[in-house]
Amino acid sequence: MQSEDNLLKVLIAEPSAIIRNGLSVTLKRIPGSWIQPVEISSIENLEHVLETNKPDVLIINPNFWGYVDMTTVRAWSAASKLKIIALVSSLSSDVILKKYDESISIYDSPEDIKEKIFRLFDTSDTEKDKSSEESETLSSREKEIVVLVVKGxxxxxxxxxxxxxxxxxxxxxxxxxxKLEIHSTAGLTVYAIVNKLVGLDEIKDNFTL
Structure with a gap:
């Protein structure tokens, strides 16, 4: 049995009970991880739990009871290294999402969610720059979609x-x-070729100079 000290305490702050409960169940069922999710339904509970429970991760809807300033949220937390993840269920501004350590979508697979959460703890503070770069790595599903896009x-x-x-x-x-700061199919095509996701022969019919 995993000790309490090794549990990853995760708060889920989301007004929708269906989304909140679904994510909580998903986190509990992730193989090879010891995640202890706690569901938060109100801004008052969020402040109280952050101050008393010292969570490792806060997964929060960016529109949770109106816009919540991340500086204020971090100030509430007694955990100095709290990681905050945006839970995206609708269109959100990139400007807002950049204020979070990571973001997950309600459409992400359990594997993608696990990868994003644990990647936040994989590197030390001295490797912060490297960690920031790795946080922009595409998931296996995203790579699969890139390949299909460049194939036309x-x-x-x-x-x-x-x-x-x-x-x-x-x-x-x-x-x-x-993640890639690439907004055209041509740009994705070059990215896919350089990173060996596809061969030039696979896309030659769609790739013109």
Whole structure:
């Protein structure tokens, strides 16, 4: 049995009970991890729990009971190294998301969520710059979508191929553009070739100079 000292304490601050409960169940079922989720439904409870429970991670909807300033939230926490993750369920401004240590989408797989959470603790403070760079690494699903995009598939075709909704594909593509700061198919094509995600022969019909 995992000791209490090794548990990763995660607060979930989300007004929707369905999303909040679903994420809590997902975190508990992640294989090979010892996550102790606590659900928060009000801003008053959030302040109290942050001050008394010393959580490791706060996963919060950026629109939780109106805009919540991250400086204030960190001040409430008794844990000096609190990691704050944005829980994205609708369109959010990149300017707002940059204030968080990481962001997850309600459409992310359990593997992607686990990877994003534990990546925040993989490096020491002396490797902060390296950690920041790695936080922009694409997930396996995002790489898969990049490959299909550069091969010329539409969002609808990608959704059908991966058995996902078109909205989910659009969300993934928005995240890819934010991480790579690439906003064109041509740019993604160059990225995919350089990083050996595809061969030039696979996309030659769609790649013109």
């Amino acid at each position: 598939l539409t969002n609808k075709e990608i959704a059908q191929k991966l058995f996902l909704s078109t909205h989910t594909i659009i969300t993934h593509r928005r995240n890819i553009a934010r």
